[in-house]
Amino acid sequence: MFPNSGSRFPDGGRLTEADYIGAVSDALRTELGxxxxxxxxxxxxxxxxxxxARNWLNGVVGPSGHHLVRLARESDAVLSAVLTMAARPELALATDLHAVEVALAKASGAFEVLRRQRTAGR
Structure with a gap:
């Protein structure tokens, strides 16, 4: 029989169901209120x-299986929480980089609009 090593948080502690429920709930509340x-x-x-949905949000129970995957697909906060619980926070960097790219594209577009307005006003 294999020893039960269990999932572990990055700090070396065991991942409990309560930890999982709390992490997903916190992620949802942070992103959605x-x-x-x-x-x-x-x-x-x-x-x-x-x-x-209210039970997940309030930390009564956590999503399982396909619901967790669907949440992680839509919510960067949930995806980051899952990667952190899996001791893979370096993979969350890709979502952070995407968020920076989106923010830069929006800022660049806004800058271009302001520049055109300024040029047209002369």
Whole structure:
């Protein structure tokens, strides 16, 4: 029989179900807030019921299987939490780089609009 090594947090501690539920709940609340709109967004992303979405948001239970994958697909915060729990935070860098690229593209577009307005006003 193989020894039970279990999942581990990056600090070397064991990953418990409570830790998992808390990490996903914190990620969802950080990204979406705690209002009714947050639960509705989770429902749209996962096709889960309102009660289930609220339970995930409030840390009562955590999503499993395909629901977790669907959340990670839509939420950078959930994806980052999953990668951190898997002791793979370096993989979260790709999502951070994408966010920077998007922000730079938006800023560049806004700068171009302002430049054109300034040129047209002369």
């Amino acid at each position: 705690t209002g009714t709109g947050a639960a509705k967004q989770i429902q749209r992303w996962t096709e889960a019921s309102d009660r289930t």
